[in-house]
Amino acid sequence: MEDYEVYGAIGAEGFARLTSGFYRRVPQDDILGPMYGDRDLEGAEERLRDFLIFRFGGPPQYLEKRGHPRLRMRHARFRIDGIARDRWFSLMSAALEEAVLPSEPARLLRTFLSETATFLINSHGETS
Template identity: 45%
Template sequence: MTEMEVMRVCGEDGIRKMVAAFYARVEEDDLIGPMYPKDDMAGSEERLAEFLLFRLGASKRYLEMRGHPRLRMRHVTFRIGEAERDRWLKLMGLAMEETSVPKSARDFLEPFFAQVADFMRNQVSE
């Protein structure tokens, strides 16, 4: 499956619903929730949705709004180790399940999310 095929089966609405389900969990999460801006959860949700739509080839709005993603730079102020990476992946997996992301799209998205989440780590495992 390619990025465009993910968009074909999920659509922009499906990606946005998945991200909304993810953020509903993040807001209540004791480990990664505190990393997110309580006063701008909607903005944070919108930025992730726009990033994913950009990465999946559906829109260039993210680039127009934020420029190059520079993900590590944007997250450097947060302590991200294995536990945080794994929790992020767990919550996103639950969001994909809740919003019925098709298996074919999950088979593409899960390795992508795992690679990006691991790349974001800035803490060495003990």
């Protein structure tokens, strides 16, 4: 299976289960909770869901609403070090398990999410 076939396999509901499981965990997390602060979590969940749907072969609502993703630029105002990256991915892994998706789409999503989270690291601790 290729990335663009994931949407056909799990549908909009698969992505919705994943992103709602992730955002349900954010507020109580001691690292990510404060980063999101009093941001609109429902809106954030919708942006992540639309982005993933577009990236994995579904309709391009994300592009229509937000334009080109430019994820590095859009994360530049958050301090993302290795610890924040690992925490983000660990909440996402828990959400992936909870969503019980078929194994091949789950594997493709996990790889992309892990690599993208690493790519978004923009800080290497106090001294840099």
